Amino acid sequence: MSQRIMAVDDSDVAQEFIRSNLAELGFENVVSFMDPRAALEAIESGEAEADLILMDIMMPEIDGIELCARIRVIDAWRDIPIIMLTSRKDMDALSSAFMAGANDYVTKPFDRIELQARMRSCLRLKSELDRRRAIEHRDTRRAGQGAASASQSEVSHVMLGSQAGLQADFRAMSPEAQSDLGLVVLKIDSLCEKRALTDFQKAEVIQATAKALAQVSISAGENFVHWEEGLFCFASPSASEDDLRARAQSFIKAVQTAQIITPGTWEKTPVSISAVLAPKQTGTIGHRLGKAIQLVENVCETGQLQTITVLTPQRNDA
Numbered sequence: 174m175s176q177r178i179m180a181v182d183d184s185d186v187a188q189e190f191i192r193s194n195l196a197e198l199g200f201e202n203v204v205s206f207m208d209p210r211a212a213l214e215a216i217e218s219g220e221a222e223a224d225l226i227l228m229d230i231m232m233p234e235i236d237g238i239e240l241c242a243r244i245r246v247i248d249a250w251r252d253i254p255i256i257m258l259t260s261r262k263d264m265d266a267l268s269s270a271f272m273a274g275a276n277d278y279v280t281k282p283f284d285r286i287e288l289q290a291r292m293r294s295c296l297r298l299k300s301e302l303d304r305r306r307a308i309e310h311r312d313t314r315r316a317g318q319g320a321a322s323a324s325q326s327e328v329s330h331v332m333l334g335s336q337a338g339l340q341a342d343f344r345a346m347s348p349e350a351q352s353d354l355g356l357v358v359l360k361i362d363s364l365c366e367k368r369a370l371t372d373f374q375k376a377e378v379i380q381a382t383a384k385a386l387a388q389v390s391i392s393a394g395e396n397f398v399h400w401e402e403g404l405f406c407f408a409s410p411s412a413s414e415d416d417l418r419a420r421a422q423s424f425i426k427a428v429q430t431a432q433i434i435t436p437g438t439w440e441k442t443p444v445s446i447s448a449v450l451a452p453k454q455t456g457t458i459g460h461r462l463g464k465a466i467q468l469v470e471n472v473c474e475t476g477q478l479q480t481i482t483v484l485t486p487q488r489n490d491a
């Protein structure tokens with residue numbers, strides 16, 4: 174394997190253990206940082222390169238969650254997969270990691286085969302993102318610099334990442350591109366409160382669902398963001414209400430057909446999904462996103478297995 178792996182962990186014992194396990198799995202190109210500040214400086218200066226980052230959480234000066242969030246605002250590193258590799262098993266750490274932009278979360282002591290599978294999954298998604306982006310760049314160059322292609326180019330930067338990264342992408346877009354942007358905001362509920370599952374099992378169910386949704390979007394060359402526990406956003410340029418409804422239905426179908434198995438059991442976990450559509454006619458992008466999040470949270474509390482709601486325009490939304 175030629176993928177470049179960065180390991181950030183302040184323990185020399187952990188670093189040696191990670192390096193030896195990665196070598197046995199075929200990952201020979203590994204660069205290690207025991208100081209998270211040094212890792213951040215190398216990333217910001219352009220000295221470091223990586224296809225995937227393995228990162229501890231409990232580190233001095235800058236913990237892994239803060240480091241992850243700071244990496245996610247660097248354009249060249251926004252889509253680099255980050256896997257948290259930590260001994261922390263509490264829900265606060267797990268949810269904070271995903272909110273900061275982590276792609277996956279593995280607890281120590283880890284199973285080597287499981288880690289390999291999770292790394293390959295992240296690298297495969299990143300490779301597909303790069304491939305789709307290269308195709309889009311080629312097609313945009315062939316098509317010229319028309320207004321429609323410019324709008325598509327701008328929205329193409331809204332990729333997998335944190336809520337902060339999504340908001341930054343929106344702010345960087347021109348007013349014209351923002352006005353054309355349509356959103357589908359989704360909320361996943363694993364119905365775990367009826368299953369007496371642990372917090373970690375609940376989080377694993379949510380993350381498995383997130384991957385099922387992301388696969389649908391990435392396979393179509395589209396843009397998808399997952400942040401917080403079970404909250405998702407799909408962005409599409411020049412999307413009508415009918416277009417957004419079709420995409421929401423495809424996401425619902427993906428959740429219904431995905432084999433979301435509760436960790437430690439052989440049972441498929443029932444999952445409900447609520448979607449709020451925010452077409453371009455319903456106001457500015459920031460206002461629409463906030464309203465859609467508020468509405469989808471309220472709809473999700475009804476306990477329906479799947480529902481699609483349209484964010485209706487208000488007089489002050491223009």
